[in-house]
Amino acid sequence: MSQTISNSLKKRPLRKAPMVVIAAFLLLWLVGVATGEPGRVLEQAVQVCLSCIGIG
């Protein structure tokens, strides 16, 4: 088992693309937080959205 894993480690390079994607979306999240968006999201989420659930 350990030999299999070490062989795989040699064959497979570390993938950087996921790190870049995660960093990009982390930046987006930080910009959103800086504009005060989570407060607005919270305001909406604590109310029953009747049209959202097909009643209103």
Add this chain to the structure above:
Amino acid sequence: METVRKWVQLIMGFLMNSSWSFPFTRTIYQGPLKVLCAPGLNCYSCPAATTYCPMGSLQQLLGGLRFALENGQYYFGLSVLGSIGILGGLFGRMICGWACPFGFIQELLHKIPSRKFGVPHILSYGKFVFLLLFVIVLPLALVDESGIGSPWFCKFVCPAGTLEAGIPMLFLQPNLRNTIGLLFLNKFVIMLIFLTWAIFASRPFCRTACPLGAFYALFSRVRLIRLHLDESRCTNCKACHHVCPMGVKFNESPDDLECISCLACMNKACKFDAISLEIGGIPLAVPDRGLSPASKP
């Protein structure tokens, strides 16, 4: 591993819906935890919901964008997009397989004994249409006289919202029953169609209509945790085709948009250890069937 996954689905469903005071308060949870993003499709108007639904919030923010901009507020939905983007970059559609309450409900329904059918591949593009049109374009473009758009997907389609929020709220607040009309009837029928369909086909809503699944599918090639195919070990026996709940032919398309990393192909099908779970390129797990290395081909 399938038992572990079921427990994870149950625990995640409970974590996203852990406010059980609603029989007494007769309304939804209104505490600060609702600033947290639910990884799966889980309506925030569900009485027990303790997190916000990213698709619902994104539609609300985009629908109110014109109004917000007129008031000097730059609510483009970036925090929501950032949250699900981080989750997508980490897990991709593994979230659908391990953390989505509505996906879990469909899996349970699929266990009802009946004749089982596939889902035509062409329908899998539907979810991208819902994401683009109903979640982004229509809430932004079609606004009322005060400049506010509607959450089109939630309002006209989402069966998770009807099941988790619409129906429970009708029980909790009887006065709401007087307000139900064609809108509710439309959504109720859509919910019935998907729930019935889930008995006969595996995860039909996830495969054809879920905008959150469509968003996570965009990360199939760049997600940190994913299944890896060792082509040197694959014998093209196609055993992985028969166990996949999403209809993925894993050996032909290892980064398929539909793969929810449920690990069925790795643990139940492949006898040649050609499939492994990796994190950023490093193997996280290889199938454990008690085979010694010498017994492997």
